[in-house]
Amino acid sequence: MAITIGTKALVDLLTDLVATASDVRGVHLRTVRGPDGDEPGDTTLLVGTSTNGAVLGHTWTQCTGELPPMIWPTASCDLVIGALKRLGKGDKLHAVDVSLDGDTVTVVETATLFDDGARVEFQVGDLEPWPGDRLWRILAGPPLPTPRDERGDDLPSTPRTTWAPGALATLLQIATRRKEALHLFETHSNQIHRAQIGERWVGAVAPLRAWDHDDPEQPNTDVHLERPDELDLSWLAEYRGGVFVGAPVFPDEKKAAKSEPVEQPPLDPTMxxxxxxxxxxxxxxxxxxxxxxxxxxxxxxxxxxxxxxxxxxxxxxxxxxxxxxxxxxxxxxxxxxxxxxxxxxxxxxxxxxxxxxxxxxx
Incomplete structure (x- = not known):
């Protein structure tokens, strides 16, 4: 069984999957027939999933052919990335063939007129311990239930969610490489959050257990900012989310502002x-x-x-x-x-x- 796939597409797929993988579980790969974005009908997709226990990643890319479910060790993924990254750079049409013969995976540069191309071989990992049912429940099942404490009582949901820096760093790394926004979907502050980056990456991330904090609505520390003599709160009335400090005013805008002063709404005297x-x-x-x-x-x-x-x-x-x-x-x-x-x-x-x-x- 074998597939043909774009070299850059395979490198990008494995790069993101290694980011969320562990050396113990490796990367789960298989082909499926399914929709891909707005393209009509179904197409063949190489689908990959990986998790380190705290972060889960699931992504896919188009290919031709067929491969059964298998585990690629993370070290083997790194080997393939290193061997192919240079070959696929700058050549969108460059492709590789990936085949499975028994327990041996062969990744070979699609044959050219002059040679058989670069070649990488390795052994697949053990598929038996892969937690596929649990990962399906997290990503594709109904909303996750309210988490409970050691006594079996429901944990309260708060405005604050506490994150391990490595977990968010992984998601931001993937979002940065893909040049896409990171979306987090919360059903409970202490429950696993589903995530999406672009149209071909979905996943999940687990927050840390709630910090023992006396007020979950704001930071519990000093703020060492100088309180202004007068507060201009007019910007809050027009704020619609996103950037809260804009770019500096250009010189011509400053002149316009001087010649045509804008009347500001009265401030709340209590502020x-x-x-x-x-x-x-x-x-x-x-x-x-x-x-x-x-x-x-x-x-x-x-x-x-x-x-x-x-x-x-x-x-x-x-x-x-x-x-x-x-x-x-x-x-x-x-x-x-x-x-x-x-x-x-x-x-x-x-x-x-x-x-x-x-x-x-x-």
Missing amino acids: DAPPAAESRDLVAAAAELVVAARLGSGSMLQRKLNIGFARAQELLDDLAALGIVDSGAGGVSRAREVLVDEAAMRARLAAREGRPGEHDSE
Whole structure:
């Protein structure tokens, strides 16, 4: 059984598959008859799939002939890429023949008038352990179920998804080589995300288990940007996604802007006003926030009081000293448990200031 395939097409296919492969599983290849983009009818496709356990890649290219399912070891894929990359460069019509005889794969440059061309031979890998049913379920099955924790409880989905840098780097490497956008499809922040790059690559990537973070809606760290004296928020009203800082204005545009000033919509006065926390007791403000939310979240205090990470942690320690939240023995990334209700909170704040609480004055 054999196929004929464009040399560059085979090199590109294997290059992307090696990026998502592991040395243990190798690359799964076979031919199928199926549609390819907008072309009418079915055509013969060499289809490849690979996974390293965290990233899954599935791609195809056109060929002629037929090959059964088989595993190409990643080292053999690298050997073929190295042997053919130079041959296919700059010659779109250059082709190779790929044949399978028993367990031996032969990749040979399609015969020319002068010689039989370059030749690479290697042995296929073991097809038995290939997790084809699992990979089909991830890519082609119905939406994946909600993931569960060690106790069997459903994990909550949050606005934050945590990624291993190597996993995303692999997808970006493929997208960069193909000069196509990377699309990620999320059904749950902690579940496997399906991915697509162009019209001939689909895959999936697994996020890391959710970080133990007290606020999943924003980063839990300081931002060291200088707050401007005045905020121009007009751009937000017109923002439609994508690039959020455009190119510099050209000189002729600057002249036009001076001669024809554009009236800007009025800004929200609350956005430029100094934070309320600057003119009130931060401890009392923090106490009111955590009791109302029933959550001693440092990042919530950062957001609501416009303070930094370190100051938010100091406030939580102050509240712990008053017995309003727990001591945070689990670390700064864990939200503090709120220990009192509103009445008890006000009494403790009153005692801190040396004045009777509301219940004491009745």
